[in-house]
Amino acid sequence: MRSYSVNITKAKYLKPRAIGDEPSVNSAILATIDSTEMSIPLDPANRHYAEIMRQVAAGTLTIEDAD
């Protein structure tokens, strides 16, 4: 598969605020792509997510844990 050529300078998981005792899980990634900050869903069909995962697998990008 040909990759989507972008420059990703930051990636960090996002969690929604917990409601009551319900545990909060990662629901998106906040990333800076080509100088634009984006919230990116955890959907393999999303080209930004796919590229983040490709760069993570290649060892060129690390996703920070959510706050």
Next chain:
Amino acid sequence: MALTKLRPAGQGFVNGNRNLFINGAMQMAQHGTSKAMAHDGNTSVYVVDRFTMAFGGTHEQLDGTYAQVADHPLSANGKSLKWTTGTAESSYDADEYLYVAQKIEAQNLQSINNGNSNAVPITLSFYVKSSVTGTFALGIYKEDSTTRIFNRTYAISSANTWEKKTITFAGDTSGGGIVNDNGAGFWINWHLAAGSNAKGGGSNGAWKNYGGLSDWADGQATNAIATTGGATWQLAQCQLEEGDVATQFENEDLGTTLRKCHRYFQKVFAGADNRYLAGTSPNIFWNATNTDNGGITFVETMRAAPSFSYNALKLRSPYAGDYTIGSLTANAITVNGLTTTTAGSSGSSNERVVYLAGTGTSSYYEIDAEL
């Protein structure tokens, strides 16, 4: 009573909705009408909806502008897409390549029977104009199942003159076909330049299994677009249709084109200061945490869960004025909508009903599910 002779259905008629491209008339440009590209900046950009331009490999000097322009082969007021080289690449290295593409969603290509013995040919027609003459490659790249590629070439004979090109691609009876899903079915690529490693693989003239970069732009004979400052390349009236005949370009009403484009990208402007943004829902600002949760409902179901970004937004209360947003993020993103969360906001100290609002004409949010 006069009798009218009727032709049987399917014989001699040219039916509507034939164009497999979306926005082939280049009318929609939600992403903006012009964007700068640079070897050390943005190297993959959308301007005209559904048509992307990308630098491949590692360019060292190249930059330029990708734009929608009011220049058309037939209409006084029609649109085309245009690449203009700014700083030229001093020499074109082996790993470098440059192209414009539309990626067609797999579900929209099932009727061509790709990968089956009854695969049908498809015909591409378009107008092209360039300051550079020579032989250019264009082709089809298919990722699903066995990755396949088929390039052909066309010649630009006269500089700075619109020329119509028509090219038929035989149906591909091998390769396992196109998965019937929301992924990319075909990439239709117009190559503008290709280094020596990006051609020579034998994909020019017939379908073959993709063997790597050497198949990517096989047949491309000039790199002068990339190596000439001020060089231009334009594309208009693109149509891709089943069969081996190019029919008259299908003019589509703008509303239909926009609705199709919205499946892949939506950009919503506030329009002015204090105006609420369409699609957003009211929500409660919690002064205890300086946060709020809101929502956005999309105007069209997206191809996939989209990425979310925004520019120059604020929270506005009908009762207590404005809140400055510290950060705005999205979660629970689906093909139909998302939840927004603001944090670190400041303004009124009371809990209020608030809306996402603009601060001026440049305020917007956008959601992106392009292929």
